[in-house]
Amino acid sequence: GENVEQHPSTLSVQEGDSAVIKCTYSDSASNYFPWYKQELGKRPQLIIDIRSNVGEKKDQRIAVTLNKTAKHFSLHITETQPEDSAVYFCAASINPGKLIFGQGTTLQVKP
């Protein structure tokens, strides 16, 4: 079945710097790649997603890139702020509704 690997597991950056989180997936049939943000003790919330017919998508300070050939996708956060501190999960889906999540990346933005 599908497997999603996420790196790094922890990431610490200075406020204003950029942060990049990378994920690889195993099944080339995966066609949907969302990113969820989970603050401590809170629910995961979708921040951005990309479908396999698109190579890049941007929403303000957040962007996601997809390389189908290499089977990896990345989350880019620019001009990081302390409120960006959270756990970020990537996910991949072959079948609608069946998301396979990565292990998560704990991002700490230092003021």
Place this chain on the structure above:
Amino acid sequence: EAGVVQSPRYKIIEKKQPVAFWCNPISGHNTLYWYLQNLGQGPELLIRYENEEAVDDSQLPKDRFSAERLKGVDSTLKIQPAELGDSAVYLCASSSVGGRNGELFFGEGSRLTVL
């Protein structure tokens, strides 16, 4: 608009006891999911419902776990008997996209501790 509501938020039980979690999805969302989230890990799908039909329960340990979604709205996840390894957060999510991929709206989760 109210989000996905789960209860209880926290539950502490002794092993071999039963436990049940309840989920009320966002109004109008036909698809409902139960996910298991272990500490420091990503959520793992247990079961997915389309209306009242369980369309994917391949990851649900059916010897001790059961779920139902009567009338296609609220859902209950039960564990009987609970084991130490069941300690985790049980997340419910719903979506409105039916058979397509789209945003999942998660509840706050039910944190289970088995002693």
